[in-house]
Amino acid sequence: MIERRFLAFLIGRVSIWMAGVMLSVALGWHVYLETKEPLYLALIGLMQILPTFAFFIITGVIIDRVQRKYILLICTLVEFIAFAGIFFAMQFEVIPISFIFCMLLIHGSARAFQIPSEHAILPNIVSSENLAKAVAITSTVSNLAKTIGPLIAGLLIAFIDRQVYGICLFIVVVSFTAYLFLPKLTINAPVETGLKPFLSGIKFVAKNRILLGIILLDLFIVLLSSVEALLPIYAADILDVGPNGLGLMRGMPAIGAVAAGIVLSNLGPLRHCGKKLFAAFALCSISVLVFGFSEIFWLSLVALFVYGATDMLSVNIRFTLAQTITPDAVRGRVSAVFATCTASSNQLGEFRAGTFATAIGPIGATIMGGALGLIICVGGIFKFPMLWKLDKISDLKKE
Numbered sequence: 001m002i003e004r005r006f007l008a009f010l011i012g013r014v015s016i017w018m019a020g021v022m023l024s025v026a027l028g029w030h031v032y033l034e035t036k037e038p039l040y041l042a043l044i045g046l047m048q049i050l051p052t053f054a055f056f057i058i059t060g061v062i063i064d065r066v067q068r069k070y071i072l073l074i075c076t077l078v079e080f081i082a083f084a085g086i087f088f089a090m091q092f093e094v095i096p097i098s099f100i101f102c103m104l105l106i107h108g109s110a111r112a113f114q115i116p117s118e119h120a121i122l123p124n125i126v127s128s129e130n131l132a133k134a135v136a137i138t139s140t141v142s143n144l145a146k147t148i149g150p151l152i153a154g155l156l157i158a159f160i161d162r163q164v165y166g167i168c169l170f171i172v173v174v175s176f177t178a179y180l181f182l183p184k185l186t187i188n189a190p191v192e193t194g195l196k197p198f199l200s201g202i203k204f205v206a207k208n209r210i211l212l213g214i215i216l217l218d219l220f221i222v223l224l225s226s227v228e229a230l231l232p233i234y235a236a237d238i239l240d241v242g243p244n245g246l247g248l249m250r251g252m253p254a255i256g257a258v259a260a261g262i263v264l265s266n267l268g269p270l271r272h273c274g275k276k277l278f279a280a281f282a283l284c285s286i287s288v289l290v291f292g293f294s295e296i297f298w299l300s301l302v303a304l305f306v307y308g309a310t311d312m313l314s315v316n317i318r319f320t321l322a323q324t325i326t327p328d329a330v331r332g333r334v335s336a337v338f339a340t341c342t343a344s345s346n347q348l349g350e351f352r353a354g355t356f357a358t359a360i361g362p363i364g365a366t367i368m369g370g371a372l373g374l375i376i377c378v379g380g381i382f383k384f385p386m387l388w389k390l391d392k393i394s395d396l397k398k399e
Helices: 004-035 038-054 056-065 068-089 097-125 128-179 196-207 209-225 228-238 242-265 273-293 297-325 328-360 362-383 385-389
Strands: none
Touching: 004 038, 004 068, 004 097, 004 128, 004 228, 004 242, 038 056, 038 097, 038 228, 038 328, 056 068, 056 097, 056 328, 068 097, 068 128, 097 128, 097 297, 097 328, 128 242, 128 297, 196 209, 196 328, 209 273, 209 297, 209 328, 209 362, 209 385, 228 242, 228 328, 228 362, 242 297, 273 297, 273 362, 273 385, 297 328, 328 362, 362 385
């Protein structure tokens, strides 16, 4: 199962994800301490997601027509430039916020191509029989990095403060080195002309009700219930736990995801996948409500643990389902749609949380998001009955 090419992919993906989450924790802390403005926390997420929308139409076509290994390598080099710029900017006494946002745009531009490339390449380097376990292992190890990353970031901020960005830069180099060991792949995309290659991914998703359902439900539920952008406010002003507490809170969803991933990677094919997916969405929204009402640190950590565990179950079902029913010829374009919506829900969710917190306060923004997410989950059962009734993913066919 653990072949060299899969191990190379795993190390490369985990490293770049760890660097990204450490960057987010550090920037959230330093920018909020200097400005005390929740809107800047929202803009940090927005700067990273704007390129995803800007390049959305072309990312999938490029991924289907260019060696996916080379795309990952180029994206990692671009991320190195962005991380280096942020590292040098943070050496100034007063943080140059505008320059930081420019570097985040470059970082987001690389991620716009890198995330769907990661999605698309995984089925090319593992067998279809091992895909579900590969997804579980990849998500588990990635979430382990998300667990360790915030904890390390919190400790490093406490001990070396802004030099934490230099550590992030080194981790990006590790990712690039790992991606060098990925294999070259056969390109199966048919030759198409006009607008057809740019729109085929959208059309494929639009005509498949199950695929459309998982994308829309994830988009709106995560968009409304995201809380990670508000954690610096909770750490500094509400729970009063400092940077170490912030690191622990940022890592708690990933700890929950790792625990769920270990269980999933040791299970056979899931049954009643549709009902399990909706249960995951509902419990995720309920955990956000608990976090919003909580004034006790350990209860907040438990809520974040459940938030991460249920998200892991959702990711495992959604990703395996999407890759199972998508032909390789359009996998890059469908992965671009999938990744764009996923990234949009995460980053726009942070922007939503920050703007709502500016208007009604962080607690009100959190509670409102959890309640709206729960309403959408219940509505989704009636809107997508085929998804609710789905039993085994293996019963689905590629179109």
